[in-house]
Amino acid sequence: MTLEAFEKWLSSKEDPGPMSELEKEFYNAHQELKVTAPSVVAAQTVRGVFFPVDQDAEEELRKLANHTVNYVQLAVDTLNEAIKLECSKISISPEELNE
Numbered sequence: 802m803t804l805e806a807f808e809k810w811l812s813s814k815e816d817p818g819p820m821s822e823l824e825k826e827f828y829n830a831h832q833e834l835k836v837t838a839p840s841v842v843a844a845q846t847v848r849g850v851f852f853p854v855d856q857d858a859e860e861e862l863r864k865l866a867n868h869t870v871n872y873v874q875l876a877v878d879t880l881n882e883a884i885k886l887e888c889s890k891i892s893i894s895p896e897e898l899n900e
Contacts, residue, residue: 852877858886865889872898 820828854862864870874887890897 852882852884855883855885858884861886861889 858873858875861870861873865873870889870891872888872890872893874889876885876887877883878885
């Protein structure tokens with residue numbers, strides 16, 4: 802057996818066998834789904850919005866990470882499509898959180 806014959810055999814093995822017209826349509830539809838499915842899946846799994854974070858909010862979040870601030874409240878400004886700092890507190894009690 803030559804290399805050319807072996808490669809031809811391999812490619813014929815991957816090809817679908819004899820099919821009716823209906824089977825060919827199903828096969829083609831399935832192949833198209835394989836191509837479009839990753840983008841459809843990605844579109845279905847991407848959730849949320851990506852708004853830029855305001856500089857003040859970013860600074861307070863850094864303080865929160867460094868344990869300088871104990872509480873940071875953010876707000877979504879849908880009009881300007883940004884995340885802004887609502888307020889921050891160095892120390893906050895559970896009663897204040899309940900309000």
